[in-house]
Amino acid sequence: MRFSHLLTMPAIQSPATEEIHPDVALVARAKAGDTAAFEQLVRQYERQIFRVAQHITQNREDAEDITQDAFLKAYEKLDQFQGNSKFSTWLVRIAVNESLMRLRKRKTSKTVSMDEDVKTEEGSIPRDFAEWRPNPEQQYNQAELADILRKTIQGLPPGFRSVFTLRDVENLSTEETAEALGLSVPAVKSRLLRARLQLRERLSRYFRKKQEGQPA
Amino acid sequence: MNCTDLLSHLSDYFDEKLSPKLLEEIRTHTAGCQHCRVVLNTTEQTIHVYKGKEIYEVSDELRERLHTAIMTKCFASKRKS
Numbered sequence: 367m368r369f370s371h372l373l374t375m376p377a378i379q380s381p382a383t384e385e386i387h388p389d390v391a392l393v394a395r396a397k398a399g400d401t402a403a404f405e406q407l408v409r410q411y412e413r414q415i416f417r418v419a420q421h422i423t424q425n426r427e428d429a430e431d432i433t434q435d436a437f438l439k440a441y442e443k444l445d446q447f448q449g450n451s452k453f454s455t456w457l458v459r460i461a462v463n464e465s466l467m468r469l470r471k472r473k474t475s476k477t478v479s480m481d482e483d484v485k486t487e488e489g490s491i492p493r494d495f496a497e498w499r500p501n502p503e504q505q506y507n508q509a510e511l512a513d514i515l516r517k518t519i520q521g522l523p524p525g526f527r528s529v530f531t532l533r534d535v536e537n538l539s540t541e542e543t544a545e546a547l548g549l550s551v552p553a554v555k556s557r558l559l560r561a562r563l564q565l566r567e568r569l570s571r572y573f574r575k576k577q578e579g580q581p582a
Numbered sequence: 583m584n585c586t587d588l589l590s591h592l593s594d595y596f597d598e599k600l601s602p603k604l605l606e607e608i609r610t611h612t613a614g615c616q617h618c619r620v621v622l623n624t625t626e627q628t629i630h631v632y633k634g635k636e637i638y639e640v641s642d643e644l645r646e647r648l649h650t651a652i653m654t655k656c657f658a659s660k661r662k663s
Contacts, residue, residue: 401656401660405653408652412652420638421638429638434651438652438655438659441660492589495616495617496620497620497624498623498627503631515637519632534632535633535635535637537633559589562628563589563592563621563625566625573624
């Protein structure tokens with residue numbers, strides 16, 4: 367059962383202690399013209415930025431271009447980074463904006479904004495009530511599972527995909543996700559819930575407990 | 583709490599931001615509602631199965647190519663300014 371933490375979860379979490387993020391010193395050095403410091407920041411975040419761009423655009427070549435453009439833009443606008451947010455959140459926001467611009471330019475894309483595709487409730491109301499047994503990692507090997515997860519997330523509208531990717535794949539906090547996407551915290555929460563429910567519904571096709579006599 | 587109420591609290595539930603009172607209400611509801619119990623379990627598994635997964639492979643070769651291209655562009659931009 368997965369409810370054990372219902373009873374054990376602490377009601378009040380202790381406030382986080384303020385720690386200075388190691389990026390602060392690197393950013394300060396980069397602003398002062400230290401290119402090695404900027405290169406270290408690039409090394410730290412290039413994979414993440416590429417993954418975010420690929421998740422949003424669903425196109426490898428676009429993701430490569432966006433990653434390069436996002437870092438170039440960050441480098442050129444480093445003086446404008448005030449340090450009110452984490453450097454990585456600022457960088458993700460640049461990459462998200464570049465990715466959405468790329469989607470808008472794509473003639474084949476039906477979706478041109480983060481808002482147009484999230485108005486429908488379609489797919490957000492649970493319809494599949496079968497347990498997943500055995501669990502997905504037991505049912506499929508790593509490559510098969512990655513293929514299923516890729517196909518499934520591709521089916522989500524970009525407005526949901528972006529929120530889910532930042533929050534649940536890249537582990538940004540709700541506040542950081544809101545900042546990176548230029549959304550309010552309630553909007554992130556609402557989209558995240560619907561994204562999670564839509565993905566659950568779609569994944570159930572693969573992971574639901576098979577009925578007796580049904581092929582695996 | 584009914585099924586619709588439970589759905590509206592799901593994200594806060596997974597983010598561990600619910601009050602003890604609401605947690606207790608969810609526990610009571612799911613104890614008697616098979617559908618909500620399944621939705622809660624499988625949504626939790628959905629989050630778990632994606633968390634931290636690199637479903638788009640970034641090979642070392644791609645990473646090096648990207649890194650070189652990024653730094654080349656940045657240095658060129660610095661020279662121009």
